[in-house]
Amino acid sequence: MLTLANHPVKTVDIKVRTEYHGPDEVTVLHLRVTAQVSNLELAQLSSTLCSALFVPPDEEDLVLDALFRPRVRNPELGILRWDNGKEPASFRVHVNGKPSDDIAFPGATLKTTSILPQEGGTCRVTYPISVQPTEAEAARLLMLLKHETHATLQEAEELSELEIVSAG
Secondary structure, three states: OOOEEEEEEEEEEEEEEEEEEOOEEEEEEEEEEEEEEEHHHHHHOOOOHHHHHEEOOOOOOOOOOOOOOOEEOOHHHOOEEEOOOOEEEEEEEEOOOOHHHOEEEEEEEEOOEEEEEEOOOEEEEEEEEEEOOOHHHHHHHHOOEOOEEEEEEEEOOOOOHHHHHHHO
16 A cells, blocks of 8 residues: 555545445445655555656756656556555545544545656555545535645554454
């Protein structure tokens, strides 16, 4: 999973669906969130991905990091897909700079991530994320459509023993 930590993102699409989870009918929002990341972040997916997609700098390029690769190797490839399956994730939208205002979804699902390598050593990454919001969370998310904010996306945290005991 290509994680984000309080990173600028833009919600480009929101689709509302009703799904059955067992006998229960639940409202699910399917978000499409984009972010610009350094190509060095691709190492989170595979140690060879950056070198496969980008070439080393020329001698005339000013390079501060020996690993930096500014040029796309094969721009004709276009958008690439990284299949995450239906990976459980923790997704948190940071609103107003205060943790108490964050919209948190510890039980989110991440699907196939799209990666567009770009000149200059960056990638535009599109994350399809599914969440089960409350009415208030859904309304807040809808107000973020087409706006830039910050978000954290990481692997779902395992339940602590206290949460398991209180749930059972």
